[in-house]
Amino acid sequence: MEPLLIYPESAPFHVVKTLEEGGYPFIPVGLISRITQLEPEEGWSGAIICADQNLDDAFFICRHLRTKERQISPLLLIVDRTNLDKLELREDLFDDFVTLPLDPREFQVRLQRLFFRTGRGLTQELIEYGPLKVNLETYQASVSGKLLDLTYMEYQLLTFLASHPGRVFDRETLLSRVWGYEYYGGARTVDVHIRRLRAKLGEQHESMIETVRSVGYRFGRHQK
Amino acid sequence: MATKSDKQSKIEYVLKTVEERKVGFIQLWFSDILGTPKSFQITPAELSSALEEGMTFDGSAIDGFSRIQESDVIALPDPTTFSLLPSDQTVAQVFCDIYNLDGSPFEGCPRNTLRRALDHAHSLGYSFFAAPELEFFYFDKDVSNGPKPLDSGSYFELTVSNLPSQLRKRTVLALEDMGIPVEYSQHEDAPSQHEIDLRYTDALTMADNIMTSRLIIKEIAAASGVLASFMPKPIVGVQGSGMHTHFSLFKDNKNAFYDDRDETGLSKVAKHFIAGLLHHAPEITAITNQWVNSYKRLVVGYEAPVYISWARNNRSALVRVPTPKTTNSQSTRIEYRALDPAVNPYLAFAAILGAGLAGIEGEYELAPQIQDNLYKLSTEEVDALGIESLPGNLDEAVREMERSSLAREVLGEHVFEWYVRNKKDEWSNYKTHVSQFELDRYLEQL
Numbered sequence: 163m164e165p166l167l168i169y170p171e172s173a174p175f176h177v178v179k180t181l182e183e184g185g186y187p188f189i190p191v192g193l194i195s196r197i198t199q200l201e202p203e204e205g206w207s208g209a210i211i212c213a214d215q216n217l218d219d220a221f222f223i224c225r226h227l228r229t230k231e232r233q234i235s236p237l238l239l240i241v242d243r244t245n246l247d248k249l250e251l252r253e254d255l256f257d258d259f260v261t262l263p264l265d266p267r268e269f270q271v272r273l274q275r276l277f278f279r280t281g282r283g284l285t286q287e288l289i290e291y292g293p294l295k296v297n298l299e300t301y302q303a304s305v306s307g308k309l310l311d312l313t314y315m316e317y318q319l320l321t322f323l324a325s326h327p328g329r330v331f332d333r334e335t336l337l338s339r340v341w342g343y344e345y346y347g348g349a350r351t352v353d354v355h356i357r358r359l360r361a362k363l364g365e366q367h368e369s370m371i372e373t374v375r376s377v378g379y380r381f382g383r384h385q386k
Numbered sequence: 387m388a389t390k391s392d393k394q395s396k397i398e399y400v401l402k403t404v405e406e407r408k409v410g411f412i413q414l415w416f417s418d419i420l421g422t423p424k425s426f427q428i429t430p431a432e433l434s435s436a437l438e439e440g441m442t443f444d445g446s447a448i449d450g451f452s453r454i455q456e457s458d459v460i461a462l463p464d465p466t467t468f469s470l471l472p473s474d475q476t477v478a479q480v481f482c483d484i485y486n487l488d489g490s491p492f493e494g495c496p497r498n499t500l501r502r503a504l505d506h507a508h509s510l511g512y513s514f515f516a517a518p519e520l521e522f523f524y525f526d527k528d529v530s531n532g533p534k535p536l537d538s539g540s541y542f543e544l545t546v547s548n549l550p551s552q553l554r555k556r557t558v559l560a561l562e563d564m565g566i567p568v569e570y571s572q573h574e575d576a577p578s579q580h581e582i583d584l585r586y587t588d589a590l591t592m593a594d595n596i597m598t599s600r601l602i603i604k605e606i607a608a609a610s611g612v613l614a615s616f617m618p619k620p621i622v623g624v625q626g627s628g629m630h631t632h633f634s635l636f637k638d639n640k641n642a643f644y645d646d647r648d649e650t651g652l653s654k655v656a657k658h659f660i661a662g663l664l665h666h667a668p669e670i671t672a673i674t675n676q677w678v679n680s681y682k683r684l685v686v687g688y689e690a691p692v693y694i695s696w697a698r699n700n701r702s703a704l705v706r707v708p709t710p711k712t713t714n715s716q717s718t719r720i721e722y723r724a725l726d727p728a729v730n731p732y733l734a735f736a737a738i739l740g741a742g743l744a745g746i747e748g749e750y751e752l753a754p755q756i757q758d759n760l761y762k763l764s765t766e767e768v769d770a771l772g773i774e775s776l777p778g779n780l781d782e783a784v785r786e787m788e789r790s791s792l793a794r795e796v797l798g799e800h801v802f803e804w805y806v807r808n809k810k811d812e813w814s815n816y817k818t819h820v821s822q823f824e825l826d827r828y829l830e831q832l
Contacts, residue, residue, distance in 0.1 A: 313466065314465055316565065350515060
């Protein structure tokens with residue numbers, strides 16, 4: 163993963179600590195002119211803008227990043243809880259925000275989610291959920307140590323679902339995220355594959371994939 | 387998730403699986419124009435380049451692949467069809483699309499024909515689903531005295547000789563293992579006749595699944611010294627083997643055949659589709675029923691259609707609209723009853739889809755359904771109802787097909803020309819044959 167841009171140079175302690183612990187590479191930048199100078203060859207993989215010291219400066223940087231020829235995304239804004247109303251009408255300037263005082267666990271989850279969506283996150287090599295293991299390196303999935311014979315699309319669907327436990331996806335979303343739109347089957351295909359995956363997970367574990375009536379599917383238990 | 391391109395990730399999935407699961411051979415599968423499976427084996431060492439660039443081979447030995455100038459073609463594996471064989475996990479199979487050396491899709495490849503038809507449906511917003519009921523016979527492998535059934539069981543019968551039922555059970559498990567889900571399996575009407583119904587999926591995957599299933603059924607039988615045959619009418623006087631297939635169109639995740647405002651629950655789209663099928667049925671029968679023997683099945687008195695009609699629940703109709711088991715609108719579908727299991731599924735699905743879409747695009751009017759059992763009516767009565775018949779033999783069917791611009795367009799020039807020529811040859815071989823029937827009847831008497 164290429165480094166993240168972090169502004170300003172002296173970011174709040176917990177922000178820096180969470181990034182370090184999570185293994186996210188980052189480069190602190192204090193001046194606009196340094197953004198291009200310090201830019202990694204492959205481009206910044208995202209930016210974290212802390213607005214705790216000067217809100218207007220932070221918005222200015224966000225706007226600059228948004229209008230840059232080589233756009234930087236995702237953009238995560240860290241803002242004081244007391245300033246939440248200032249975000250109104252500025253939604254275009256950032257992809258997500260976290261409030262201060264920082265909840266490190268929440269920050270971590272938001273980072274994961276943001277970078278998962280853009281596909282630029284840290285490559286996670288093993289997804290584990292109960293007895294299910296999916297090894298992204300070898301493309302093999304197993305339940306209680308027994309390898310599953312999956313087709314490519316079944317594998318992709320399982321991997322996608324297992325990476326988002328507790329979340330409900332409708333068929334269209336699954337189709338566009340897992341298959342892409344260029345598929346003959348249409349959204350009905352999702353049902354066909356879910357049924358096959360359940361059969362392969364076996365009776366004991368088929369409930370890992372739940373049908374959410376008139377919505378779609380959820381992997382794993384509902385998150386509280 | 388992955389920054390790798392889609393194609394790269396598919397290829398990597400196949401390569402890694404071969405490595406992890408210690409696969410020793412990979413079978414590259416494709417179909418000739420008649421629907422006969424063809425394959426060649428490669429080793430893991432050749433796999434990477436096969437997936438990237440395909441394997442070049444001389445197509446002139448394959449039925450329908452030969453051309454005047456160039457005989458070399460490329461088989462390019464479709465990684466989404468990769469699977470391990472249940473009987474031997476060190477062997478994997480993958481279906482191929484055939485390309486010309488310049489990278490364009492090869493006109494003689496049936497899979498490409500079906501893809502083209504599906505693309506057409508896709509451009510109208512439709513996806514096409516199929517669920518076939520494969521019927522076949524188990525015979526003693528010694529056929530020197532004709533086909534010998536293994537049991538005298540019939541529909542749903544618990545047979546004394548358990549071998550055929552065991553074979554069927556083994557087959558169902560093997561198919562499920564390969565990711566081909568089975569809806570039902572049962573003993574059929576005739577002695578030694580069995581049926582395996584595959585659970586619906588998109589038509590391209592289903593055509594691949596039929597190719598695989600036919601081979602698995604045959605292989606598992608052969609391993610026990612039994613012959614499994616998809617011949618449409620192997621025994622005189624008993625039911626032949628059909629492949630009734632249920633079809634549906636979906637649009638925006640909704641069943642396009644369903645309309646709750648209609649008293650029959652059928653949408654306009656469904657009615658036009660059925661009308662298209664009925665209108666073009668004679669032209670595509672040479673494709674849905676491609677052998678001389680296919681027409682011995684399409685006779686009055688069995689569960690095979692003869693007359694071109696449709697009905698909600700009438701087993702003598704060509705198109706049947708089954709009543710959905712529940713009020714589940716998603717399961718509205720039509721059943722085309724002419725197909726037999728010795729078909730080329732790619733071409734047949736393409737032709738059926740083409741006929742149905744022609745009905746939708748041309749807004750064909752659907753004639754009223756016929757509830758009567760047409761087999762109980764005399765020919766005159768059927769004529770009086772204005773009901774036409776399907777072609778009575780391969781010769782008639784090919785003549786209808788030859789005149790059909792729809793068949794020509796759906797199959798493409800190359801497949802169309804070759805197919806018509808091949809079927810005419812088949813007919814003329816048959817025509818000059820002196821059968822047992824004639825010898826028994828005429829030799830002494832005349």
